[in-house]
Amino acid sequence: MHHRHFALSTAIATTVVGLSCSAAIVVGRSQPSLAQTPALPADPVIRVTPNSPQLEQAYTLGGGDRIRIEILRVPQYSGEQEVLVDGSLNLPLVGKIPVEGLTLERASQVLVEAYSAYLRQPIVTVSLVEPRPLKIGIAGEVQRPGAYTLTREGAQFPTLTRAIEIAGGITQSADLRNARIRRPQHSGPDLEIQVDLWSLLKTGDLSADLTLRDGDTIAIPTLTEIDLQEASELAAASFAAKEVPPLNIAVVGEVYRPGTHTLNSSGGAEGLPTVTQALQAAGGIKPLANIRRLQIRRPTRNGSQQIIEVDLWQLLQVGDLSQDLRLQNGDTIVVPIAREIEPSESTQLATASFSAENIRVNIVGEVKQPGGIQIPPNTPLNQALLAAGGFTNRADTDSVELIRLNPDGTISQRTIDLDFSQGLNELNNPALRNADAIVISRSTLASISDTMDTAINPLGKLLTILNFPFRFFGLFGQ
Incomplete structure (x- = not known):
């Protein structure tokens, strides 16, 4: 029996020594790579990959681990123990034994050495019952x-x-x-x-x-x-955000309600608000918005700012959903102004989901229903006139005046020669913008008629006054 115990203890010791030697060889091999590193950080580290042999290490003990110690044929010293906060075990007979950072195999060897002073050729097995948090x-x-x-x-x-x-x-x-x-x-x-x-x-x-x-x-x-x-x-990753609080987003530039907006998410990261939803919350884009060059300015955890360029025209043309970027808290969307937009593009922009639902223009003068009207964005001038009931019979149907507040704060006024046979075009049938004013003047004939009425009306009143005495005495003469 003693000979069998001695052989088993010798085998365990040989195995542990072999493991120790292997660990020493791995560390020894890593030293040349350290020496070849051009510049080490102040606190040196060894850089490895997930498949590196240095990561193939057994579990190491620490404060809070619950283990079971089995001493063959010595049940009174066997049982469960918890590693104390200082990384040691407080065991009967041998007292305090440090095990912090030791593998289970190495801890078994340390306990064999400790109990050898009291037991003849002890065989000790250490197993993990419950790992520490x-x-x-x-x-x-x-x-x-x-x-x-x-x-x-x-x-x-x-x-x-x-x-x-x-x-x-x-x-x-x-x-x-x-x-x-x-x-x-x-x-x-x-x-x-x-x-x-x-x-x-x-x-x-x-x-x-x-x-x-x-x-x-x-x-x-x-x-x-x-x-x-x-x-x-x-x-869509499994480790993306599952619950996202409402986001504070800023939208500036060519939108109708620039400023900060609070957007709710529907679920996790896949339900985060997108660029087009933010534009909708900001009242929609203006007719001169350059949707090819939108920017998202995003603050990062390291204090820097990312600039992400988005082309919503690709979303409209080919359905590229990647352009409708998901937002995160603190994003700022910048909608620049376009130098020029083709009439055909204006029509498509007006029907986009992120355009404003309506704009307001004022039509005054010789139309049947003068005043402010609500029309879709980029509505042609001809359609706006029809929405106001069309011309009166006194209107100048050849031209109108278009008064526009420009983005730079100036006001422009120009005469538009009407041609109802023309489609949308800047010369004869321009797309209207929010706050445009259209003035329809009287025709030449109506102006002459009004001038004659103005001149004849006082003469008529004078004749009425001169004729009054004759009418008065004629009344009594009857």
Whole structure:
């Protein structure tokens, strides 16, 4: 029996020594790569990938772990123990034993050495009953960066994507290809693990969804340039935001109600408000809006500002939904003014979902229903005249005056020669804008008639007065 115990103890010791040697070889191999690094940070790290051999490490003990210690044929010293906050075990007979940072195999060897002073050739087995909660930090492009405590769910240890979900999910500016995990080591420099979470989305590569360790710090960097096609895929990721509070968005430029607007989301990241919804909330675009060069100015977690260009004309022409970018809190949408818009484009813009429903123009003079009228954006002048009931029989049907308030604050007035056979065009049938005024004058014949009435009317009154005495005496003569 003693010989069998000695052989088993020798085998365990040989295995542990072998493991220790392997670990020493891995660290030894990493030193040349460190020396070749051009410039080390102030706090040195070893940069590795998820498939690096340095990550193939067994679980290491720490404060809060619950373990079971089995000493063969010594049940009075066996049982469950919890690793104390200082990383030690307080055991009967041997007292305080440090196990912080040790694997289960190494902890077994340490206990064999400790009990060897009291027991003959002890055989000790250490197993994990309940792992401690993990304390991790997460920073960068997540909704709620900070410190978190993660627990095991069944047999599954917390992973990278699980930590991101608990932190509220990624933002729309997250650079998933360059996520980093900084992992402290019990001895030697920290490990910095470079993770490509984009490969998880595209190929289902589970090696990117690393199992976390206590003390890990996760950093999700900011994209330097946003790809509109990829942005929609980010919103559909399992670790995108699940619940998004109302967003405060600013819209400036060629819209009818510029300023800040609060937009509600419907669900998670896939339900985030989009650019066109924000334009609708801002009253719609004006007729001279340059929808090919919209800009979204987005603040990031690192204090910088991203400039994202959106071409809504592509959305109208080919249905490119990637142009209708999902927004996030703090975005500013800038709608520039176009130098010139083709009449055919004006018609399409007027029917776009993000155009204003109506504009108001004033029509005064010789129409049947003068005053302010509501018409769709980019309505041609001819249609506006018909909406006002058409001309009276006194109207000059050859031309009208168009008075317009320009974007720079000036007022322009020009004469439009009417031609009802023309379609929309700037010369004879221009598209109207909000606050335009149209003046319809009297025809030449009506003007002459009114002038003659003005001249004859006083003479008629004088004749009436001179004729009054004769009419008076004629009354009594009867």
